[in-house]
Amino acid sequence: MKTIKILGSGCANCKKLEAVAREAATSAGIEADFVKVTDMKAMMAYDLLSTPGLVIDDKLVSSGRIPTQAEVRQWLAV
Amino acid sequence: MDTFLHLMNGGAGNLAAYLAAHVLLCLVPAFFIAGAMAALIPKPSITRWLGRNAPYRVSYPAAAAAGSLLAVCSCTIVPLFAGIYKKGAGLGPAITFLFFAPAGNILALAYTGSILGAEFAFARFVLSLFFGIGIGLTMAVLFWRDDASHDAQTDTLFAEQADIGAPAIGVLLSLIAVLIAGTLKLWPLTATLGTVTLPLPWAEAWQAILFAWVPFDAAKGEEGVNLQGSLLILLLVLIGLSAWKGLENIVEGANRWTWLALGLAAATLLVAAMRLTPGPAGLELALTGRVVAVGLAMAAVLHHARRLDADAWRAWLWEAWRFVKQIFVLLVVGVFVVGIVRQLIQPDWIQNLAGRNDLLANAVAVVFGVFMYFPTLVEVPVAHMFLDLGMHRGPLLAYLMADPELSLQSILMVAAVIGRPKTFTYVALVALFSIVAGLAYGAWVDGADRAWIVGGLGAFVAVLMAALSWLLWRRAIPAQV
Numbered sequence: 001m002k003t004i005k006i007l008g009s010g011c012a013n014c015k016k017l018e019a020v021a022r023e024a025a026t027s028a029g030i031e032a033d034f035v036k037v038t039d040m041k042a043m044m045a046y047d048l049l050s051t052p053g054l055v056i057d058d059k060l061v062s063s064g065r066i067p068t069q070a071e072v073r074q075w076l077a078v
Numbered sequence: 079m080d081t082f083l084h085l086m087n088g089g090a091g092n093l094a095a096y097l098a099a100h101v102l103l104c105l106v107p108a109f110f111i112a113g114a115m116a117a118l119i120p121k122p123s124i125t126r127w128l129g130r131n132a133p134y135r136v137s138y139p140a141a142a143a144a145g146s147l148l149a150v151c152s153c154t155i156v157p158l159f160a161g162i163y164k165k166g167a168g169l170g171p172a173i174t175f176l177f178f179a180p181a182g183n184i185l186a187l188a189y190t191g192s193i194l195g196a197e198f199a200f201a202r203f204v205l206s207l208f209f210g211i212g213i214g215l216t217m218a219v220l221f222w223r224d225d226a227s228h229d230a231q232t233d234t235l236f237a238e239q240a241d242i243g244a245p246a247i248g249v250l251l252s253l254i255a256v257l258i259a260g261t262l263k264l265w266p267l268t269a270t271l272g273t274v275t276l277p278l279p280w281a282e283a284w285q286a287i288l289f290a291w292v293p294f295d296a297a298k299g300e301e302g303v304n305l306q307g308s309l310l311i312l313l314l315v316l317i318g319l320s321a322w323k324g325l326e327n328i329v330e331g332a333n334r335w336t337w338l339a340l341g342l343a344a345a346t347l348l349v350a351a352m353r354l355t356p357g358p359a360g361l362e363l364a365l366t367g368r369v370v371a372v373g374l375a376m377a378a379v380l381h382h383a384r385r386l387d388a389d390a391w392r393a394w395l396w397e398a399w400r401f402v403k404q405i406f407v408l409l410v411v412g413v414f415v416v417g418i419v420r421q422l423i424q425p426d427w428i429q430n431l432a433g434r435n436d437l438l439a440n441a442v443a444v445v446f447g448v449f450m451y452f453p454t455l456v457e458v459p460v461a462h463m464f465l466d467l468g469m470h471r472g473p474l475l476a477y478l479m480a481d482p483e484l485s486l487q488s489i490l491m492v493a494a495v496i497g498r499p500k501t502f503t504y505v506a507l508v509a510l511f512s513i514v515a516g517l518a519y520g521a522w523v524d525g526a527d528r529a530w531i532v533g534g535l536g537a538f539v540a541v542l543m544a545a546l547s548w549l550l551w552r553r554a555i556p557a558q559v
């Protein structure tokens with residue numbers, strides 16, 4: 001069971017990122033818990049300069065862009 | 079019922095006129111540029127100058143550059159603002175960044191320039207830059223104690239280095255060339271190189287129908303929709319439809335719709351650069367210097383874009399499309415509403431309140447700007463409406479400085495990051511400085527002694543910098559003991 005956090009205030013990129021991450025998890029057959037982080041202070045705990053940020057098991061794997069499904073699957077497989 | 083129809087007609091007319099006339103040659107390239115900036119300029123190439131140890135001669139200009147190049151939407155503005163404040167260069171540069179971002183970004187500049195004139199866009203840019211740095215310095219001077227004690231943990235956030243790749247620079251420069259070629263009203267661009275008459279006998283009748291549908295009063299500054307405009311609106315709708323299918327999933331790769339959308343966008347820019355005049359014989363097509371210039375610039379964009387790697391150009395198109403989705407819809411609604419409101423406002427009201435460049439007029443404009451919240455870029459058509467109704471350009475600039483910089487939303491966001499006392503100080507400073515900016519630009523427009531205005535503004539920033547140097551120097555003494 002992985003925990004996937006989406007950091008972002010709810011802008012278009014964050015929604016897109018969540019969709020990509022969900023599809024990647026489903027297609028890889030990995031069960032994951034999705035958490036949306038919208039609070040600025042909670043976000044700043046991870047070192048990022050722009051949203052959306054993707055956090056898998058408390059590790060920031062990407063920020064400021066939308067990764068492809070293949071990339072997310074790779075990060076999930078680790 | 080009649081009034082209602084009249085108002086709806088005002089809104090629709092305004093919208094049609096905007097879409098047909100202004101939007102295309104400036105906003106289409108501007109959205110692509112904004113997308114390219116968001117996707118192709120690596121953030122560390124600028125943020126590395128914003129670290130904790132950067133001297134303020136570097137960090138303030140870098141903060142302004144970040145506002146202008148990196149921050150086109152709140153997704154970037156908020157985290158970067160919090161990051162610069164808490165882990166980077168501190169309060170002053172963070173405030174400069176926050177203030178400058180809404181006025182200094184490419185979409186705001188291009189849109190302001192095409193609707194209110196290049197000179198006005200330039201004044202907005204220069205004065206926002208000036209006062210953005212001024213407000214940042216003032217905040218740093220006022221709250222220097224707090225700044226000294228900020229977040230002491232070491233941080234690698236601003237240490238990363240990166241450079242912009244050559245193809246990305248090529249794409250950005252050639253996109254800017256498209257924008258300039260499309261909007262400047264200068265000689266080689268406006269010259270007619272040749273004309274062709276297409277045998278379309280219905281062209282003149284169609285234009286007459288359009289003028290009947292969207293009646294306009296040129297004396298009130300209204301614009302109608304001509305035949306070319308209707309063609310452009312049609313192309314715009316087609317781009318929207320194909321982009322929906324072609325760009326929504328661009329991150330996973332391009333499809334046929336993607337190329338269709340891009341081809342249509344290019345065709346639209348070329349059509350917009352031509353001059354189409356319906357006459358009794360048919361439709362006269364005038365090939366202008368602008369067509370050639372826009373065509374060459376777009377060829378340059380294509381040439382450089384082919385050298386980008388797949389991830390980069392996909393990210394670029396996605397960001398451009400995202401800006402369109404995020405901003406364009408609100409802009410369309412906003413322009414429609416502005417068209418309605420315009421029918422309700424008597425020019426006398428505006429002329430009495432803000433027809434002159436004095437303290438009261440500028441203050442009224444700023445208060446209006448602070449309390450009204452318009453979505454990104456809608457402040458520009460609102461300003462255009464005020465200008466047509468007789469507002470002086472000085473108060474108009476004061477309004478444009480205050481409106482996008484301050485809104486309830488941004489005040490709450492700033493308060494969450496820096497706390498209430500600093501936020502209130504910031505709000506007061508923005509109001510004050512916007513009034514000063516309005517008065518200065520108004521005096522400039524009215525023909526006051528220009529050396530005096532420039533000198534006064536320069537002296538003002540010099541005093542602030544001296545004050546900050548003195549504080550930094552004083553602060554450095556106990557640390558060494």
